[in-house]
Amino acid sequence: MEQVGExxxxxxxxxxxxxxxxxxxxxxxxxxxxxxEKGRYRCGLWCLLKCTSCLRFTG
Incomplete structure (x- = not known):
């Protein structure tokens, strides 16, 4: 989770x-x-998807 947050x-x-x-x-x-971002929050996949979609991750 830390790497994802970073x-x-x-x-x-x-x-x-x-x-x-x-x-x-x-x-x-x-x-x-x-x-x-600090890797200290265990959120659901939907939460990560919302963050990444607003940042327009492509891969």
Whole structure:
């Protein structure tokens, strides 16, 4: 989970988005995104899909 969170954080930073912007687009709390990025939150697949879809991961 730590690697997934790190990848989400790197993608967010490359796109110059704030945690507030990504969490709002994903429909999750900013604190949830923070914990995901730190690898400390065990969320469902739907939550990860929302984060990655708003960052437009392709593969």
């Amino acid at each position: 990848n989400i954080k790197l993608a967010r930073k490359r796109r110059k988005l704030t945690t507030s912007q990504v969490s709002e687009r994903a429909g999750i709390a900013g604190s949830t995104l923070y914990l995901i």
